Amino acid sequence: MEIISVVPRGYCQGVIRAIRTAGNTIRQYPDRPVTMLGMIVHNRYVVEACRNLGIRFVEDPAKTRLELLDMIDEGVVIFTAHGVSDDVRKKAEAKGLTVVDASCADVLKTHTIVKDHCRHGDVIYIGKKNHPESEGTVSLSPRVHLITNTDDVDALPQLHNILITTQTTLSILDTEKIIQACLRRFPDAVISEEICSATRVRQEAVMNLKNCDVLFVVGDPRSNNSSQLRTIALNSGIPQAYLIETVQDIREDMIREKERIAVTSGSSTPNALTAQVIRFLKEYAETGIWKQPEAITPEIL
Numbered sequence: 187m188e189i190i191s192v193v194p195r196g197y198c199q200g201v202i203r204a205i206r207t208a209g210n211t212i213r214q215y216p217d218r219p220v221t222m223l224g225m226i227v228h229n230r231y232v233v234e235a236c237r238n239l240g241i242r243f244v245e246d247p248a249k250t251r252l253e254l255l256d257m258i259d260e261g262v263v264i265f266t267a268h269g270v271s272d273d274v275r276k277k278a279e280a281k282g283l284t285v286v287d288a289s290c291a292d293v294l295k296t297h298t299i300v301k302d303h304c305r306h307g308d309v310i311y312i313g314k315k316n317h318p319e320s321e322g323t324v325s326l327s328p329r330v331h332l333i334t335n336t337d338d339v340d341a342l343p344q345l346h347n348i349l350i351t352t353q354t355t356l357s358i359l360d361t362e363k364i365i366q367a368c369l370r371r372f373p374d375a376v377i378s379e380e381i382c383s384a385t386r387v388r389q390e391a392v393m394n395l396k397n398c399d400v401l402f403v404v405g406d407p408r409s410n411n412s413s414q415l416r417t418i419a420l421n422s423g424i425p426q427a428y429l430i431e432t433v434q435d436i437r438e439d440m441i442r443e444k445e446r447i448a449v450t451s452g453s454s455t456p457n458a459l460t461a462q463v464i465r466f467l468k469e470y471a472e473t474g475i476w477k478q479p480e481a482i483t484p485e486i487l
């Protein structure tokens with residue numbers, strides 16, 4: 187049995203920066219309440235570690251970032267790596283909150299592209315509904331139209347001088363299909379595909395795996411980029427792919443009699459969790475003995 191550690195995997199620069207920003211903010215404002223607007227990243231271990239530092243989170247999937255701000259009346263607000271609209275920024279400042287912005291540079295680049303284009307045309311934005319990054323980008327202008335799949339293209343109104351752009355963490359395979367569907371209806375549209383390089387290289391590394399029997403993606407079930415890695419694996423011909431939160435989700439029947447087992451992780455997954463999975467699988471490969479793995483509380487940086 188061979189265990190393949192897929193490279194690159196795990197934390198991206200945007201997530202590392204957001205986690206560092208959270209820690210720095212607590213140190214910088216020791217006497218003031220610090221609240222994160224939404225989940226820092228979609229990983230419960232990272233959220234828990236930030237809570238232990240003293241950061242409060244406001245999150246409600248039914249509420250927009252603008253509405254969530256009503257739950258913060260004082261102190262410091264941290265915007266997550268997913269980015270926020272200008273309206274959220276203005277409202278936080280109007281409430282007298284101290285703003286700390288952990289928006290990822292890749293998301294801010296998309297915001298700039300969208301805002302520039304909306305001065306003279308319409309934008310088709312390919313993204314996920316109810317995802318904080320889509321919400322932030324779509325709220326930049328009424329000229330931004332969110333679509334999530336090829337079926338949505340026909341429902342779009344007549345648009346003018348169109349730019350097609352994307353959320354940063356989408357599947358490169360699915361996005362290409364949606365872009366082609368857009369071009370069939372709007373052949374003159376200009377494309378600015380904004381899947382970030384961290385997402386892209388992690389997906390390409392999975393697509394390039396050869397003769398692999400099983401892939402484990404270590405990540406939170408709510409993590410979009412982690413679940414995309416699993417889907418990409420299945421679409422690329424890997425017979426079995428599992429999204430696991432920790433080593434404890436692995437069952438012996440998933441790996442018994444398998445020749446080549448690969449491990450990767452989403453960009454919001456603490457490296458310690460992935461390292462534990464790799465160690466566990468290598469030990470099983472060497473000894474053939476199944477030992478029930480133990481839970482750990484991972485360091486997040």
Ligand code: SF4
Nearest residue numbers: 198200290292354382
């Ligand atoms: S996945 Fe990409 S866009 Fe999202 S935080 Fe990481 S680098 Fe930034």
